[in-house]
C-alpha cells in the first residue's frame with residue numbers, strides 16, 4: 437500500500453492525496469527550468485519568421501457566448517482581432533464554428549511538451565494552480581504561439597497536512613507553511629512579491645484553521661487579487677465558503693454541497709470550478725462513486741453559481757491521479773453537460789466565465805480589440821458539446837498552431 441492509499445483508507449483525506457516521496461522524486465526543478473527556457477528561445481527564433489501577419493478567416497460561424505451566428509469574416513492583425521480586412525491574407529473557414537480559445541482554470545503543467553499538449557487541443561490560456569518555485573512558473577510563460585500560462589502562488593497549507601507535506605517535498609523547506617493567522621501578512625507579502633495572478637489556499641483536515649483561511653481570503657481581497665481555495669470534502673468546502681474565497685475548486689467526494697452552502701456562495705458571489713475530470717479520475721482510482729461530485733456540479737449550476745471548466749490535469753509522479761493535458765478540457769465540458777449544463781453554458785465555462793472571473797478582459801470572447809485566441813471547429817458544439825474535439829485550426833494570439841491537432 438502506498439502512502440496515499442494508506443491515507444485514504446484511514447479517511448484522513450478525501451480528494452487530493454499525494455505521495456510526497458514520489459512527488460519529490462519527480463520534482464527535479466533545475467533541469468526542467470533550463471529545458472523550458474531553451475524551448476522558449478527556440479520557439480521565439482522560429483516564430484519571428486512569421487510574425488505580424490494580417491489574416492482574414494472567411495465563412496466562419498462565430499460563437500458569441502450565447503449562440504452561433506451567420507457566416508462572417510473574422511480578421512486578425514498581429515495578436516489582435518480587428519474589423520478591417522484590407523491587406524489581409526484570406527483563409528477559408530469552410531462554414532466551421534469559430535470559438536474563443538479554451539481556458540483551463542485549473543491545471544499543473546511543468547514542461548514545454550505539456551504546453552504543446554494543451555495548445556494542440558485548443559487550450560490557449562491555462563491557470564497553473566500551484567507554484568512552488570517562481571523561476572519554474574516563469575519558465576512556462578511567454579512561449580509564443582503556445583498556451584498562455586497564468587499562475588497561482590504556492591498553495592497555502594499547514595504543517596502536518598497532506599498539502600503541507602507536499603510543499604515540503606517540493607521545496608525541501610517548511611518556510612512556506614502557515615502555523616496560524618499571524619503569519620498571513622508576511623506570507624502574502626512574500627508570495628505576491630513575484631507577481632502571481634491568483635492567491636491559492638488549501639482547506640483540508642488536518643489543515644489550516646478557519647481564522648487563517650479567512651485571513652488569507654481577506655488579504656487577497658485587499659490586494660485585489662483573485663483567491664482560490666482547494667476543497668475536496670464537505671467540511672473543507674464549508675470552510676472555503678465561510679472564509680469567502682472568490683473561487684472554490686473541486687467538489688466534495690464524501691457528501692454533495694447542500695442548500696445552505698449554495699445560498700451562501702450565491703450571496704457572496706463565489707464561483708465554482710468543480711474539476712469533474714479529476715473527481716472522476718479519483719473516484720475510479722479509489723473505487724468510490726462519482727455520483728456525489730456530479731450531484732454537486734448539478735446543484736451548483738441549478739443554484740446559478742458561475743461554473744469554470746478546470747481539469748486538474750497533471751503528469752506529476754505520486755499525484756493521486758494523473759490527468760492528460762488538453763484532451764481533458766474537452767472531457768470536462770462533456771462531464772459538465774452530463775451534470776446538467778447546457779452546451780452553451782459549458783462553452784462559457786471554458787471561455788468568457790474564467791476570462792472575466794480571473795480578470796483577463798482581453799480574451800474569452802471573439803470581438804474587435806480582443807486577443808486573437810481562436811479555434812475553428814467542424815460541427816456545432818452548441819448542439820453537441822463533443823464537437824469541440826473536431827478542431828480544424830488554432831490561433832494563439834494570432835499565431836497559428838502548426839503541429840498535429842488533438843481530437
Ligand SMILES: *[C@@H]1O[C@H](CO)[C@@H](O)[C@H](O)[C@H]1NC(C)=O
Nearest residue numbers: 443448596597598601641642
Ligand atoms: C505529514 O508528514 C508527517 C511527517 O512525515 C507525518 O507525521 C504526517 O502524518 C503527514 N501528514 C499527513 C496528513 O499525512
Ligand SMILES: *[C@@H]1O[C@H](CO)[C@@H](O)[C@H](O)[C@H]1NC(C)=O
Nearest residue numbers: 460604605606607608609610
Ligand atoms: C534539503 O535541505 C537540507 C537542509 O535544509 C539540505 O541538507 C539538503 O541537502 C536538502 N536536500 C535537497 C535535495 O536539496
Ligand SMILES: *[C@@H]1O[C@H](CO)[C@@H](O)[C@H](O)[C@H]1NC(C)=O
Nearest residue numbers: 595614615616617618619620
Ligand atoms: C503562531 O505561530 C507562531 C509560530 O509557531 C507562534 O510563534 C505564535 O505564537 C503563534 N501565534 C498565535 C496567536 O497562536
Ligand SMILES: *[C@@H]1O[C@H](CO)[C@@H](O)[C@H](O)[C@H]1NC(C)=O
Nearest residue numbers: 609611612625626627629630
Ligand atoms: C519567500 O520565502 C521563501 C522561503 O522562506 C524565501 O526563500 C524567498 O526568498 C522569499 N521571497 C521573498 C521575495 O521574500
Ligand SMILES: *[C@@H]1O[C@H](CO)[C@@H](O)[C@H](O)[C@H]1NC(C)=O
Nearest residue numbers: 726727730731734774775776
Ligand atoms: C449526473 O447528474 C445528472 C443530472 O442530475 C444526471 O442526469 C446524471 O445521471 C448524473 N450522472 C452520474 C454519473 O451520476
Ligand SMILES: *[C@@H]1O[C@H](CO)[C@@H](O)[C@H](O)[C@H]1NC(C)=O
Nearest residue numbers: 468471546547548549550751
Ligand atoms: C514533460 O513531461 C512529460 C509528462 O507530461 C514527460 O513525459 C516528458 O518526458 C517531459 N519532457 C521533458 C522535456 O521534460
Ligand SMILES: *[C@@H]1O[C@H](CO)[C@@H](O)[C@H](O)[C@H]1NC(C)=O
Nearest residue numbers: 815819820821822823825826
Ligand atoms: C455528438 O458528437 C459525437 C462526436 O462527434 C458523436 O459520437 C455523438 O454520437 C454525438 N451525439 C449525439 C447525441 O448526436
